[in-house]
Amino acid sequence: MVPSPAPAVPASSLRDSAEAALRALVGREDVALREDQWTAIDALVSRRQRALVVQRTGWGKSAVYFVATRLLRERGSGPTVIVSPLLALMRDQIAAAARAGIRAATVNSANVTEWDEIHAAIARGEIDVLLCSPERLNNPAFRDEVLPRLAADAGLVVIDEAHCISDWGHDFRPDYRRIRTLLADLPGGIPVLATTATANARVTADVAEQLSVTGRLSAAGDDAAAEVLVLRGPLDRESLHLAVLDLPDPAARVAWLASSLGALDGSGIVYCLTVSAAEEVASQLRTAGLEVASYTGQTDPAERERLEQDLKDNRVKALVATSALGMGFDKPDLAFVVHLGAPSSPIAYYQQVGRAGRGVERAVVALLPGKEDRAIWEWFGSQAFPPEETVRATLAALSPDAPTSVPALETRVDLRRSRLEAMLKVLDVDGAVRRVQGGWIATGEAWSYDAERYARVAAARRSEEATMLAYQRLSPEDADACRMAFLRRVLDDPELEDGWQCGRCDACGGVTLPAAPTAEAVASAQSGLDRVGVEIVARRQWPTGLSALGLDLRGRIAPAEQAAAGRAVARLDGLGWSVPLRELLEARDGEGRPLDGETPVPLRTAAVRVLQDWDEIWTDASEPEERRTMLDGVVVVRSSTRPVLVEHLAGGLARWLGVPLLGAIGPVAEREAPDRHDVNSAIRLGGVVKRLALDSGAEALERRRVLLVDDSTDSGWTLTVASRLLRRAGAEAVHPFVLGVR
Missing domain, CATH: 3.40.50.300 (P-loop containing nucleotide triphosphate hydrolases)
Incomplete structure (x- = not known):
């Protein structure tokens, strides 16, 4: 249904109605619309125009779309659809709408059981505002069954926090780019409002492009119904x-x-x-x-x-x-x-x-x-769009007919799951893949890798980092x-x-x-920061689809092959001991190779303290000095990058515990190079299984309780596979120990 043009209403009468709606929204009689609020509302209601409002937090952007909703509904328009990024925001917005007599509802991952009733209420005309997350736009059932009806009958479409559309911004979300498809499917005459508090000129222009609008600055009163009205206000916050x-x-x-x-x-x-x-x-x-x-x-x-x-x-x-x-x-x-x-x-x-x-x-x-x-910052920057060969491998792994689940795709693509899912969303927006029930399919549509744009985005990110450093360096001695x-x-x-x-x-x-x-x-x-000791929870389940990697591993890891709970000195992304651990494990020489050497004295002390506090490896005793370790020996995971560090750490812990070094687990000769750490769980496991073996010189492990020592752990698969090898060699229990958890 294409909305009929709104009946002509004198501007003064419309503004009076808008002011009354605002007073109901905020619950006060002494408030009035800002001029730019009124300009945006008038454009949406009177001219069914598209508008982009970039105004500071607290300016009243939500008032624009709630007041416009009230006026449009009074004139017979359909419900407003608001794409909103956070549940917290949705809760606040629903409460605000209720104060103004606006009936609002949301569909999101937290209220799945309510969806059918909400959709029925929309059909009965009992919902004035529907809030949905950008991720919901690509839920197959919502996208194919609900969204077309909403797009046809909507009275207003709102994209809140619209800077998320732009990959030039700080909080780009691929799901937001699906909004282009939503807007493309709208019948003529449905107004659109995009709002954000955080957009520089580059992001503003890009948001306008993503909304398929011209994006030029329009003065209030311009008759530019075919163009977007962009309203940007001052960013100073006097408080x-x-x-x-x-x-x-x-x-x-x-x-x-x-x-x-x-x-x-x-x-x-x-x-x-x-x-x-x-x-x-x-x-x-x-x-x-x-x-x-x-x-x-x-x-x-x-x-x-x-x-x-x-x-x-x-x-x-x-x-x-x-x-x-x-x-x-x-x-x-x-x-x-x-x-x-x-x-x-x-x-x-x-x-x-x-x-x-x-x-x-x-x-x-x-x-x-x-x-x-x-x-x-560098770690977050490393999560950018993958290189072209990885993207092409993903497209080649997808069928145009039978859907492939993400876990199955992980066995064919060397990306962590979070990065893989983000890449699929971008490819979906670009039309190269499509999410369906059961997974993802390839569309067969032509797709090009925009390397130049991705490089520009990376350069913009580095420039923003430099800007933050410059902000920190400001001092009263600087001019102005x-x-x-x-x-x-x-x-x-x-x-x-x-x-x-x-x-x-x-x-x-x-x-x-x-x-x-x-x-x-x-x-x-x-x-307080000097506290040491982080539990390492042992893996209990193999990833799915490992047969595609030639591995006969599936389901739950057999209890007789599992590791016990382990310990680390600290996590690498925290404070306290995280700082010296990061410095140690991320140190590189002039050619970018990891620096190797003996365990620094402070970390030796920290490691011993972790062992002292680890009750599971000690016998019960009335006095601490009467305890004895239940461990029978130490096994080291040999390292291709830091052999001195790991072997020095393992040897020192064995001497402190008073137990022997029982041997090592290490890479087989033809696979000395370490596996990448930035791949998904299945690929990482596949590499570890093929790489690790129990050294032939290891002593008998029958019924021994072993401390398994490595420098760090990330996915947990090295410790899992090494523990499995030791358990299958007869070890009664394996207790992993590392310096850092990534």
Whole structure:
């Protein structure tokens, strides 16, 4: 059904209706639309135009589409479809819509049991707004059965957080590019609104291209129904007081947090770059007596919702979070945002700090960068679009008729699952593959590898990293130094004037952070970070489809061939012992080869402490000095890259335990080269199985309990296969031990 043109309504009457809808939405009688809000609403309702609104967080972008929805529904239009990226955002938006008398519902992975009733309610005209995730757009049933009806009957289509469309942006999501298909299928006359707070000029232009619109800046009042109306406002946030505090190491940064958060007004967010760091910092702050909790991509969805509400209700001082707590989280009185480690992009940084100060006059925003930040940026950068030969191999492995599941595809393509799935989404958007029930098929359509674009995106990423480093280096001694001016400049704020300064940041004299921590506080934090010991959970299941690799392995690993739970000194993506471990395991010579040498003394001590605290390898005793180890010996996993390190570590642990070295497991002669670590689980396992063998010189292992020593573990397959070899050789138990967990 093609919507009929809206009946002519005098502009003054339409604006009065829009103002009334706004007052119902916010629950106040003293509010009025901003001029750009009204311009966007008028374009959507009166001219059924496409609009791109780029405005700072807290400006009121959601008010535009809810008010426009109210007006369009009153004029007989169909429901609004909002593509929204986060469940947290959806929950807040549904609550906001209800206040304005707008009936909203969502379809997402957390409410599958409600989908049928929601679809029926849409058909009955009982839903005004349907929110769906971008991933839902390619769910086969939703895409083929529900979406066409919505596209035909929609009154308004909204793409929230539209910067996700652009691979020039900090948070590109391949699923968002499916929106082009959605828009292409819309009948004429259905207005479209795209909104974001975080887009520089390049991202704005790319979003406009992805929306199939011209993307030129249009002055209010232009009669440009065939073109997009782009409304970009100033990015200054008058409540934000920006500062950077450069401290020497993780202990000093954690100590500053522990001593300073209590002095900051209200509640807020502490951002960390990795899951391990967030959990570690949260634990440290709780030990210091602060009411905090960790919030990451690994947090259960129900727990996330509870934690979000705890923060909104000020039941916690802070959530220590990764970027999983970002877009859409709405707490107007959020009083501070602290970053323990810098995001790699100024756009990402501005987006995250924009959570603060939306409804308060003053909010503190502090960045505590770390030396380890660049290594983390590099890892995230390595997850970019794969090389052409890998993509071609994937296309060749897919049939045009019979679907192939991702686990089956893993046996034919040497990519980690997360990267493989992201690549398939891009290929799907490009039309080369298609997701169907049961997996993926090849479409047979011509596809070209856009190497030039991928290289430009990688170069843009490196440029953004350099920009973040420049932001950190700003100081009051620099001419016209101002942190907010710096961010506004790199985000191409159209209203930034030459020489403008905010007067609120540490570079231009408007904020003073709590003092650097005392030596005693740093020592206390260091003591907390000095905890060692991470459990390594043994593999229990073989991947599917290994027969394609010539391996007769399937199902559950036989209990008689399994490893026991193991231990590591620390994870490599955290703080504390993670720092020296990363320095050791990532050290390279001038030609890029791993540096090798004896285990550094501090790590020897840390390894011994892990063994001392590992109850499973000791007999029970009333006094610690009366314990004796239940281990009968040590076996080393020989290394092609760090043989000295691994053998020195294994020998030292054997001497400390008072048990013999029983031998080694190592690569067979024709496969001395180490396997890649950036491949998926099945490919990694296939390489390990073909590479490892028990040395012929190993002593008899019958009924022996063995400590299996390696330098690090990632997928866990080296330890799993090595343990299986030892168990099949007669070992009663195998306890893996490594320095670091990747």
